[in-house]
Amino acid sequence: MRKNKRPGAAPAFRLIIFDFDGTLVDSVPSIHKNVNQMAKMYSKREVSRKRVIRAVGAGLNAFLTEIFAPETEKMGIERVRRDYIRLYKKNHNYGLKTYPGVRGTLKYLKSKGARLAIISNKLGLFVKSSCSYAGIRRYFSDIIGRGDFKKDKPDPFPVKHLMKKYGVPEKEVLFVGDSSYDVECAKNAGVKSVYLTFGYGDAKKTKALKPDYTFAGFRKIAGLI
Template identity: 30%
Template sequence: MMERIFDLMLFDLDGTLVETAPEIMDAVNDTLDRFKLSQVTQQQVNDWIGHGTQALLVQALADRSGMTVEATRRSELLRQMVPVYDGFYRQRCGTRSHLYPHVRETLLSLRAQGVKLAVVTNKESRYTRVVLDVHQLRDLFDEVVSGDSFASKKPDPVGVAHCLEKFGVARERTLFVGDSSIDAATARHAGVAVWLLPYGYNMGQPIEACAPDRVIADFSSLPGSGFAA
């Protein structure tokens, strides 16, 4: 049997495990419609994903209202929009999202080999739970760290540090798998290896610009996937 390279693998959620952008756009546009604002495009939403729901709504509202980003963050309108979006996203979640290639079989293979698996996402826990449940992923992970699990979120490495401590795994035996510069910075701050996927949401920038340890086409390239040589 090939020697195991990593004892702990950490995964971003949106754009890494699950393609969620279409239904996120639907919920954003549902919300904008409710407040009589014009809709945004899929590409805009793709470029805004990564820093959590609040940041996404700030960008969408600033773009549609003409307010500055700073004014939008302080606005009463934003405060009103957050719970409305919450309701729409719960309705939309799972309607137009799907797992990326080889995700489920790779996670099952890694678990069978004894690799500890965790999600580290900036998505709020109320949404993270829904996405994982809809796609029947929650039982495949030993730990889930969401954007509101700690006082700060990625690229702060607190979530990674939490997992390292919980599982007692050394940094050199840990891999972070993501799709953005946020994930790359998180891994670098935590001192762990980072492999990035090119199909997710990286604010419109080429993934190679993040200088990861490796760019992989999909989950079949992960060690222990059952596909990787």
């Protein structure tokens, strides 16, 4: 924690934006289960957890094209997407858990006056449902999912929207995530970034973008306030 902050002072970052999967929660068990139910339905071999992790982050269409390339080519992405969403409505909270320190850190940040939000490339209805399931939804003023705006991250549009909505300048905004998409989004918006190494992102690719802060644990974020 910063010790030179006077009591009652405004937080250094008034708006803190988080990615969801691999940042706040470990959702791989639900995604892995869903993928293998689809694999069984399509008469394919089981898909490994490692392959699922590698494909997460760019959004559903890119994920499905990576995992089910022959099926998306044969049946079309919309059909495969419908199959995935239909199953995921039942599976999306399976095995879901927050990472160590998430609840306590969110509570602390909120108590210091920071406004918290989520920008994810997952469909918003699933993010909101999973936040409620994990007991963290009350900490966030905004939860933005893929397709909620005309452009998704790494485009800066969702970040710029929140900055304008709450009147917060770039220097007082922090974007926290586990992948290159998150760091790139922060850079595109002109705000500071935190790269969390415990998530799903490609470490080499993400570090090459030179995030402003790199942490191995979620609790470290509290030290920036």
